Amino acid sequence: MMIGDFEVKVPESIRGLSQDEEYCTVVRDGEARRIRFHDYDEIYRIPGLYEYLFYERLKCTSHERVSSLLVDAVDAVNDDDTVVSDLAILELGAGNGLVGEALAERGVETIVGADIIEEAAEAAKRDRPDLYDRYYVEDFCTLGADVRDDLEGLELNCLVCVAALGFGDIPPEAFARAYNIVGNDGWVAFNIKEDFVDAADSTGFARLIKRVTDEGSLEIVESQSYRHRMSIDGEALNYVAIVGRKRFDISDATLSGGAPVSELRV
């Protein structure tokens, strides 16, 4: 497949790679280079490569799934609460804007993007220039007070995070810091690999989700298991999409659960 000047090859005969080992080879001017699917900086530098790999080739459905689940849940609240156009979303792990675009197509007007790498912000600006009201390049585990104040001043009422939790990407602590920026009674929509919400999960998300729901900080409105995408050897990768209401902040005690916060990092 040609993406701009690059010939992109996804190995089809390799079996059993884990999700964070999958890769493609890109060739330009006779020079071949291997790019792991989790090397987002390299992927975003090639316009169209992210869309080709995840959405075209591996049939990812999560941008549509999570955004429609959120919008349907907001629509279903049949009172004077927030309507979809009132949502002011913080999108954590926003990448180059595919999820933001799906949300905008469903009537969301205010989206603030955030990602840990500059290449994501640059790609979002290049590929979807008018989508985000602002885009922050930040590590939410170490968010400075000035940026936090800035974000809180935007009065965000929804957190969205798609295809970015676990696998050495967004750890529980960063998710919790972003969650706490959203106002009480705001909305939360995210997806996560099914294995990461199992009791045996070691990423810390299963524990965190259980605690926040038990304590009442997160009230789950809708939860759906579905096929996030295919692996390169054709296996279904199953995720859970969750939409809920944030009732109050996640405390440090809840986040750490008695263990040092560093142990919760993926």
Ligand SMILES: C[S@@+](CC[C@H](N)C(=O)[O-])C[C@H]1O[C@@H](n2cnc3c(N)ncnc32)[C@H](O)[C@@H]1O
């Ligand atoms: C698979 S991409 C998903 C992008 C977008 N949400 C989508 O679904 O198209 C994962 C994104 O999470 C970002 N990411 C990884 N670790 C992060 C962190 N600690 N904080 C914020 N973003 C992070 C990556 O840079 C990457 O852009």
